[in-house]
Amino acid sequence: MTSMSEPSPHAEALAEVIAARQAGDPERARDLVLRLVERAPDDVHVAYQAAWVHDLLGLEADAVPHYVRALARPGLPAEDRRGALLGLGSTYRTLGRYPEAVATLEQGVAEFPEHRPLRVFLAMAQHNAGRSKQAVESLLTLLVETTSDPEIAGYQQAIARYAEDLDRTWPSS
Incomplete structure (x- = not known):
């Protein structure tokens, strides 16, 4: 910012x-x-x-x-701007104003790409806006980036590949 x-x-x-x-x-x-x-x-x-x-x-x-x-x-200040973008996006989602929620939260993620809560709220709004595939892919990426669970970490590469395209299949050899 x-x-x-x-x-x-x-x-x-x-x-x-x-x-x-x-x-x-x-x-x-x-x-x-x-x-x-x-x-x-x-x-x-x-x-x-x-x-x-x-x-x-x-x-x-x-x-x-x-x-x-x-x-x-x-x-x-940047911290308050980030909070206002998150708050407005979340509020739009709560009110059922999904396109506005997505647009606001996308702006927040663009301005504050490292702020993970914005990404989570964006995924919720994407789901509500009928973009569930994109939402799940985003949450999978976030999970891979943040997990400390050793069992999930063992599947990190596979989860990351699916996060790139959830519907993708790989031909068997």
Whole structure:
């Protein structure tokens, strides 16, 4: 990610939102962040925290516009941008908006290729979008890359070959 991260001029108020969320009081966090949204509707940091709180409360449809605003302009630190892409993609999937989920999570994987959770959520969205073969191939690749199970590791080459094309067969000699 090449855009510069800019601190929010509302950092102190945001810290209060985050503290309420982390203390297990998402309703208070929502009240605080919605007041901030009114004062700073274009602040990407405020938008990201508003999205997070709405998701936490199970208000996924209300989280979407906040995620979109958070991602629309530069300024989020890379870690928060990654979280916003994952959150928005996951939220779209939860809402049954599968093409948007896939597109958002593909963008996340393109920007953060080493972030494995993005790849897992992308596979789930691909499955929901009717692209199960691609999803399974992706999960098999991830499994081969991350497993510490010695029995699975013993099949690493075979799994990796199938991950390239799950439907591929090899002629017998």
